[in-house]
Structures are given as structure tokens and as C-alpha cells.
Amino acid sequence: MEIQEHIIDLPKRIYVGNGIIGKLKEYLLQLNVTGPLLTVTGPNVRKLVINDVIKGVAEVGDVEITEISDSSVDEVNRVEEIAKRVKPRFILGVGGGKVIDVSKYVAYKLNINFLSVPTAPSHDGITSPFASIKGLGKPVSVKAKTPFAIVADINVLSSAPRRLINAGIGDTIGKIVAVRDWRLAAKLTGEYYGDYTASLALLSAKHALNCTKIMNRDLKYSVRLLTEALISSGVAMGMAGSTRPASGSEHLFAHAVDLLAPNVAMHGELVGLGTILMAYIHGINWREIRKALERIGAPVKASELGIPAETVIKALTISHTIRPERYTILGDRGLTWSSAEKIARDTGVIE
Numbered sequence: 157m158e159i160q161e162h163i164i165d166l167p168k169r170i171y172v173g174n175g176i177i178g179k180l181k182e183y184l185l186q187l188n189v190t191g192p193l194l195t196v197t198g199p200n201v202r203k204l205v206i207n208d209v210i211k212g213v214a215e216v217g218d219v220e221i222t223e224i225s226d227s228s229v230d231e232v233n234r235v236e237e238i239a240k241r242v243k244p245r246f247i248l249g250v251g252g253g254k255v256i257d258v259s260k261y262v263a264y265k266l267n268i269n270f271l272s273v274p275t276a277p278s279h280d281g282i283t284s285p286f287a288s289i290k291g292l293g294k295p296v297s298v299k300a301k302t303p304f305a306i307v308a309d310i311n312v313l314s315s316a317p318r319r320l321i322n323a324g325i326g327d328t329i330g331k332i333v334a335v336r337d338w339r340l341a342a343k344l345t346g347e348y349y350g351d352y353t354a355s356l357a358l359l360s361a362k363h364a365l366n367c368t369k370i371m372n373r374d375l376k377y378s379v380r381l382l383t384e385a386l387i388s389s390g391v392a393m394g395m396a397g398s399t400r401p402a403s404g405s406e407h408l409f410a411h412a413v414d415l416l417a418p419n420v421a422m423h424g425e426l427v428g429l430g431t432i433l434m435a436y437i438h439g440i441n442w443r444e445i446r447k448a449l450e451r452i453g454a455p456v457k458a459s460e461l462g463i464p465a466e467t468v469i470k471a472l473t474i475s476h477t478i479r480p481e482r483y484t485i486l487g488d489r490g491l492t493w494s495s496a497e498k499i500a501r502d503t504g505v506i507e
């Protein structure tokens with residue numbers, strides 16, 4: 157059998173620990189990072205951590221800071237223009253998923269090194285070489301730069317609002333369904349199934365499920381576990397060269413809701429709901445997944461997010477059209493309105 161070339165690009169170093177943002181300068185020197193640097197952040201995050209970041213990077217070289225308001229093509233273009241002027245050797249993304257996505261996408265377009273400094277454990281884009289950019293013509297992620305290094309300060313990550321932490325649990329638990337979809341596709345369509353990367357993604361989901369049992373008593377420890385789970389799910393995507401291990405029908409549902417009702421909920425919250433719904437269709441123990449989300453106070457009903465029942469049903473009926481090339485339990489024809497409504501009602505996602 158001829159083995160096709162497959163290149164795995166992984167981060168050079170991942171720093172995880174309490175209060176380590178204060179050691180940024182030391183890390184940058186260890187990594188031979190030199191200026192100029194471009195730091196991309198968001199308006200809320202800027203108020204919280206940027207002083208620590210600046211202290212670290214200013215000694216390494218000139219630093220330009222820019223804030224993004226969303227992860228749209230317009231913001232990508234604006235940051236790209238700044239990067240062309242500043243000519244940074246490194247782009248630092250300091251923030252949530254949107255900041256990190258814009259940073260790594262601009263870094264990819266201009267072939268500049270990217271450093272990931274997540275401030276919320278809300279998504280597994282922390283490590284992945286993919287970015288979700290609005291306005292590129294598709295709601296799913298596109299190829300982006302693998303982080304050169306990651307600095308994950310657990311003090312910062314665990315002081316993010318609880319809603320963001322819970323969203324990270326939702327994004328990670330989703331891998332239970334994503335891996336089932338992948339296995340199903342391999343059986344039905346002959347698609348390549350990567351056992352190793354699937355196992356890595358599943359391990360992340362297992363950790364996230366465990367986190368829900370300790371989060372209410374030991375937030376910091378569970379955020380550490382969650383962060384590691386998010387990082388390894390991102391590594392799974394990097395090794396697979398695709399988001400396949402981390403994104404199946406539960407993500408299709410999240411993308412569909414986002415298309416119908418933009419910005420009503422966080423990515424991980426929608427993935428959490430999608431996981432309950434798709435686990436039901438797969439015949440997996442969806443009650444256990446719902447219980448885990450309920451235990452931490454993550455939404456399990458669309459009404460908790462202000463999403464009308466009709467939007468949930470409509471989203472279920474169009475989910476299979478979002479990424480037709482990736483086969484899932486939804487098949488090629490998707491769900492009828494009445495079956496979608498039954499699934500949403502049986503699982504309690506709509507009342």
C-alpha cells in the first residue's frame with residue numbers, strides 16, 4: 157500500500173501552570189523569540205491581563221497591540237494590514253477563541269510564527285491549526301497556523317467567567333459524538349479512520365466528564381484538567397490534519413444554530429446541546445451527558461439560552477447541509493421536521 161505523505165506540525169513547547177503569565181519574558185527568551193511582536197487581544201481581556209503580557213514582551217522587542225471585536229474577515233484584513241506594516245516575527249494571540257482564531261489565521265496568511273496565550277478554557281482552538289472565521293463563505297473552520305508555543309496560565313483561565321469554563325466542557329464532551337460519527341463514516345463510506353487521534357479526542361472528552369464531578373468543589377484543579385483536555389484535543393486535530401476527531405454532527409448543529417441566530421450563545425454551549433441531541437440519535441447514553449452538563453450549570457435547554465424551539469428544530473433539519481463532505485449520523489438527507497422535533501422534545505432540549 158502506498159503511504160501518502162502526512163506532515164504533523166505540533167507546538168514546540170506548551171507551558172501550563174499557575175501564575176505563569178508573569179514568566180512570559182523568560183519563556184520568550186527560552187524560545188529565542190525576538191521582536192518586533194504583534195499582540196492581538198480583545199477589549200475585555202485587554203483590561204485583565206495585558207499589563208502582564210506587555211511587561212513580558214516589551215523586553216524582548218518592540219510590541220504593537222491591537223484589539224479585535226469579532227472573528228470576521230474584516231478584522232482579519234485589518235490585523236493583516238497592521239502586520240504588514242509592523243512586520244512582526246511573532247504574533248501573540250491573547251484572549252478567547254475569537255482572538256486566537258484571528259491571530260493564527262493572519263499568522264498563517266503571512267507565514268509568521270504564532271504564540272497562543274489563551275485566557276479562557278472555552279474552546280479547543282488553543283492548540284489546533286484551524287480557525288473559524290466569519291465571512292469566508294462557510295461556517296466551519298479553515299486551515300491556520302499551528303501555535304509555535306502555548307502559555308496557559310491556570311490562574312488566568314480559572315478566573316474567566318464560569319460560563320466560559322462551562323462552554324469548554326461542552327466543546328470537549330462533544331468529542332464523544334464526533335468520534336462515533338467518524339467511526340460510522342469509516343464503515344459506511346470507507347473514509348480513513350485514525351484510531352490514535354480518535355482515542356486522543358475521546359480521552360479529552362473523558363477528562364471533561366470527570367471535570368464535571370469536581371468542578372463545583374475544586375474549580376482550579378478542574379480547569380487545569382480541562383485545559384489539558386482542550387490542548388490534547390487540539391493536538392488530535394493537528395495530528396489528524398483535520399478537525400474530524402473533534403467535530404461531528406454535534407458541531408454541525410452548533411454551526412447551524414449560529415447561522416440561524418448569530419451570537420446568541422457561546423460555541424461550547426451550542427456544542428453541549430448538540431451533543432445531547434446527537435448522542436440520542438446515536439443511541440449513546442445521552443442522559444449521562446445531560447446530567448454532566450446540568451451538574452456544572454451548563455445549559456441543557458435551548459430556552460436557557462433564549463433560543464426558540466423552532467430555531468432548534470430548523471437547525472436540526474439543516475445540520476447535514478453544513479459540511480456535506482463529512483459524513484455523520486445525520487446521513488445525506490438529514491432529519492425531517494417531525495423527527496427533529498421529536499428528538500429535541502425527547503431529550504428535553506425543547507419543552
Ligand SMILES: NC(=O)C1=CN([C@@H]2O[C@H](COP(=O)(O)OP(=O)(O)OC[C@H]3O[C@@H](n4cnc5c(N)ncnc54)[C@H](OP(=O)(O)O)[C@@H]3O)[C@@H](O)[C@H]2O)C=CC1
Pocket residue numbers: 197198199200201202204227251252253254255257275276278279280281282284286287288297312313315316317320323327422423424
Ligand atoms: N479554531 C478552532 O479549532 C476552534 C475555534 N473555535 C471558535 O472559537 C470561538 C469561541 O471562542 P470563545 O472563547 O467561546 O468566545 P470569544 O472568543 O468570543 O470569548 C467570549 C468572551 O469572553 C471574553 N473573555 C475571554 N477571556 C476572558 C477572561 N479571562 N475573563 C473575562 N472575559 C474573558 C472575551 O473578551 P474579549 O471581548 O476581550 O475578546 C469575549 O467577550 C468561536 O468563534 C468558535 O468557532 C472553537 C473551537 C475550536
Ligand SMILES: O=C(CO)COP(=O)(O)O
Pocket residue numbers: 280281286288295296297327399402403407408
Ligand atoms: O470547533 C471545532 C472543534 O472543537 C472546529 O470544528 P469545525 O471544523 O466544525 O469548525
Ligand SMILES: [Zn+2]
Pocket residue numbers: 279280327407423427
Ligand atoms: Zn468546537
